[in-house]
Amino acid sequence: MNNIFVYIEFSEGKIAEVSLELLTKGRELADKLGVKLEAVVIGSALDGVEKELAQYGADVVWVADDEIFSPFRSQPHASVMSGLIKAEQPQIVLFGATSVGRDFAPRVSAALRTGLTADCTQLEIGSHVDEESGKEYDNILYQIGPAFGGNVIATIITPDHRPQMATVREGVMRKQVAQSPAKGERREIAWRECISDADLAVKIISREIEERKINLKGANVIVAGGYGMGSKEGFKLCYDLAEVLGGEVGASRAAIDAGFCEHERMIGQTGVTVRPKLYVACGISGHVQHTAGMDESAKIISINSDPNAPIHKIADYAIVGDVGEVIPKMIKYYKQNSK
Amino acid sequence: MKKALKIVVLAKQVPDTRNVGKDAITPEGTVNRAALPAIFNPEDLNALELALRLKEQREGSKVYILSMGPQRAADIIREAMFRGADGGYLLSDRKFAGSDTLATSYALSCALRKIEADIIFAGRQAIDGDTAQVGPQVAQTLGLPQVTYAEEILHVEDSSIVVRRRLERGVEVVETPLPAVLTVNYSAPAVRPQNARLIMKYKHSMTSSEMRANEHSLSANLASARDYLQIVEWSASDIECDETQLGLAGSPTKVKDVQAVVFQSKESKRLTSSDEDVKELMVELMASHTLG
Numbered sequence: 001m002n003n004i005f006v007y008i009e010f011s012e013g014k015i016a017e018v019s020l021e022l023l024t025k026g027r028e029l030a031d032k033l034g035v036k037l038e039a040v041v042i043g044s045a046l047d048g049v050e051k052e053l054a055q056y057g058a059d060v061v062w063v064a065d066d067e068i069f070s071p072f073r074s075q076p077h078a079s080v081m082s083g084l085i086k087a088e089q090p091q092i093v094l095f096g097a098t099s100v101g102r103d104f105a106p107r108v109s110a111a112l113r114t115g116l117t118a119d120c121t122q123l124e125i126g127s128h129v130d131e132e133s134g135k136e137y138d139n140i141l142y143q144i145g146p147a148f149g150g151n152v153i154a155t156i157i158t159p160d161h162r163p164q165m166a167t168v169r170e171g172v173m174r175k176q177v178a179q180s181p182a183k184g185e186r187r188e189i190a191w192r193e194c195i196s197d198a199d200l201a202v203k204i205i206s207r208e209i210e211e212r213k214i215n216l217k218g219a220n221v222i223v224a225g226g227y228g229m230g231s232k233e234g235f236k237l238c239y240d241l242a243e244v245l246g247g248e249v250g251a252s253r254a255a256i257d258a259g260f261c262e263h264e265r266m267i268g269q270t271g272v273t274v275r276p277k278l279y280v281a282c283g284i285s286g287h288v289q290h291t292a293g294m295d296e297s298a299k300i301i302s303i304n305s306d307p308n309a310p311i312h313k314i315a316d317y318a319i320v321g322d323v324g325e326v327i328p329k330m331i332k333y334y335k336q337n338s339k
Numbered sequence: 340m341k342k343a344l345k346i347v348v349l350a351k352q353v354p355d356t357r358n359v360g361k362d363a364i365t366p367e368g369t370v371n372r373a374a375l376p377a378i379f380n381p382e383d384l385n386a387l388e389l390a391l392r393l394k395e396q397r398e399g400s401k402v403y404i405l406s407m408g409p410q411r412a413a414d415i416i417r418e419a420m421f422r423g424a425d426g427g428y429l430l431s432d433r434k435f436a437g438s439d440t441l442a443t444s445y446a447l448s449c450a451l452r453k454i455e456a457d458i459i460f461a462g463r464q465a466i467d468g469d470t471a472q473v474g475p476q477v478a479q480t481l482g483l484p485q486v487t488y489a490e491e492i493l494h495v496e497d498s499s500i501v502v503r504r505r506l507e508r509g510v511e512v513v514e515t516p517l518p519a520v521l522t523v524n525y526s527a528p529a530v531r532p533q534n535a536r537l538i539m540k541y542k543h544s545m546t547s548s549e550m551r552a553n554e555h556s557l558s559a560n561l562a563s564a565r566d567y568l569q570i571v572e573w574s575a576s577d578i579e580c581d582e583t584q585l586g587l588a589g590s591p592t593k594v595k596d597v598q599a600v601v602f603q604s605k606e607s608k609r610l611t612s613s614d615e616d617v618k619e620l621m622v623e624l625m626a627s628h629t630l631g
């Protein structure tokens with residue numbers, strides 16, 4: 001009772017990174033509250049998942065293992081998760097803010113009639129005093145994240161409803177193997193009692209999921225191009241620079257909307273969050289929705305012809321100039337000096 | 340003959356958060372909404388487009404907008420009518436104010452029970468909150484299936500629909516029974532422009548409050564004489580709901596604190612595109628092992 005639950009996203013035989021990041025965070029919160037950390041896996045072919053989850057601090061691993069759960073569908077997942085939460089009464093439930101978590105966590109919140117905060121970037125335990133009633137709340141979850149198009153940071157609480165639920169974006173929390181491994185005790189969810197035929201009415205006809213060829217998260221160097229690259233042809237300069245520097249290519253939403261490169265490369269609030277050793281922003285203006293995904297990079301170079309572009313403010317090296325001129329020079333001088 | 344469909348699009352009027360100037364955020368971190376233009380939420384326009392395409396495939400089908408908001412949100416209902424929608428419903432009541440996503444989805448669900456749609460579209464998310472929660476919460480509250488991130492309708496039957504959805508790393512084609520809730524992704528086709536003929540037809544459309552406020556005006560007289568110009572307006576008492584689940588009091592989540600995002604200006608080194616500057620930069624990055 002009153003433990004912390006983390007929903008574990010499991011597909012194609014793998015646990016999603018964000019789930020391990022959340023377990024790491026969940027372990028920290030559970031220790032602070034003196035409660036257990038429990039992982040919930042709903043999928044198929046789940047033999048042995050508890051081992052890896054134990055390494056990341058899961059005391060208990062709940063599983064619903066059946067072919068009907070894979071590939072993911074909203075309703076069976078939501079019904080099983082809601083059923084388990086009703087039975088076990090956790091105080092906090094965390095989900096990755098992925099296309100899966102953002103799809104079914106809202107259904108869980110509506111089924112349980114409790115709050116859900118989307119896209120948190122920080123979670124903390126704190127207290128609260130309700131100004132009107134004077135009521136005091138201890139050890140509640142601060143759900144902190146960007147709001148209003150990324151223009152403000154809001155702290156949201158769920159004072160009177162349980163569980164307190166939040167989704168968290170991939171890449172914003174660090175994953176770390178727990179200092180002392182947890183038990184990872186496997187328990188079966190009584191899922192057959194949770195779902196009905198209506199939950200299975202949606203049929204998946206086909207699925208084309210590309211292997212993640214583009215590895216932005218693992219890249220030490222990212223060369224990101226924006227609308228200022230001018231054209232699909234012009235955008236190729238980003239690939240050239242990334243190849244020479246041994247990095248990966250990212251992009252702003254405006255560049256992607258203009259068709260300069262594929263959607264998977266989007267960095268920012270809608271795309272991925274990265275923190276490479278070096279981020280080169282080429283022809284990117286620096287809207288908050290973009291910078292939210294890269295401002296923790298160790299070093300940032302901005303190349304923008306507008307001296308007042310906001311991206312220059314967060315850059316370590318701000319180059320005021322034309323990408324068509326600067327990038328070839330970077331390639332040239334890198335090659336000249338590396339051997 | 341194929342069945343005509345009653346199609347509802349959930350739409351929200353939002354402040355344009357994409358170009359927030361300095362004056363829109365107060366030093367305390369609150370948002371001065373009045374300083375921002377109010378627009379049709381962008382992905383709700385994608386939803387409208389898919390709805391209109393569906394309507395065109397099925398003779399006799401109608402598209403209605405359902406929006407919750409203050410009186411001026413009637414503007415987006417009119418805008419939708421200028422683009423091809425047949426009418427709309429505005430949920431407007433002080434009792435709805437301060438609703439979080441759960442309270443909003445509850446009010447919308449109560450209204451939808453009255454409307455009895457065959458299919459419900461919504462934008463994936465609204466740009467003032469970016470939560471993407473209201474669509475799925477409506478589906479759950481009404482006990483309906485959902486298809487999120489929809490980008491194209493491939494096939495429709497009287498009681499089912501086949502939809503392509505866009506995932507993070509690919510696409511999926513799913514078939515769902517109707518009624519269902521579809522949330523539409525920005526990768527769906529862009530909305531069609533406003534149509535001059537429809538602007539002429541619908542420019543005098545009004546809610547009952549607007550008719551009262553503009554009594555004896557040409558528009559109000561026309562609207563009261565012609566049913567198709569009347570935007571349905573509902574208050575909390577019209578939608579058969581449990582009022583404790585509405586508004587601020589009916590919202591499980593509360594805002595504890597809001598802070599403006601400050602660009603922490605770094606000590607930037609300013610460089611030009613000259614050969615010397617770029618060369619020096621590359622040498623420095625290599626010396627510090629940031630590169631290589």
Ligand SMILES: Cc1cc2nc3c(=O)[nH]c(=O)nc-3n(C[C@H](O)[C@H](O)[C@H](O)COP(=O)(O)OP(=O)(O)OC[C@H]3O[C@@H](n4cnc5c(N)ncnc54)[C@H](O)[C@@H]3O)c2cc1C
Pocket residue numbers: 149225226227228229230251252253254255266267268269270271272282283284285286287288289290293303304305306309321322323324356357466469
């Ligand atoms: C809800 C929401 C979510 C969003 N999510 C994201 C997200 O995840 N990621 C994202 O990136 N955006 C996102 N956006 C969009 C974001 O607001 C911006 O519109 C976008 O980041 C702008 O991209 P950009 O900087 O490439 O284009 P622009 O703002 O058009 O900037 C282009 C820049 O290039 C410069 N330039 C032009 N020509 C040259 C040249 N020859 N040499 C050098 N510089 C040049 C210009 O000075 C300008 O600063 C989101 C928006 C919303 C509303």
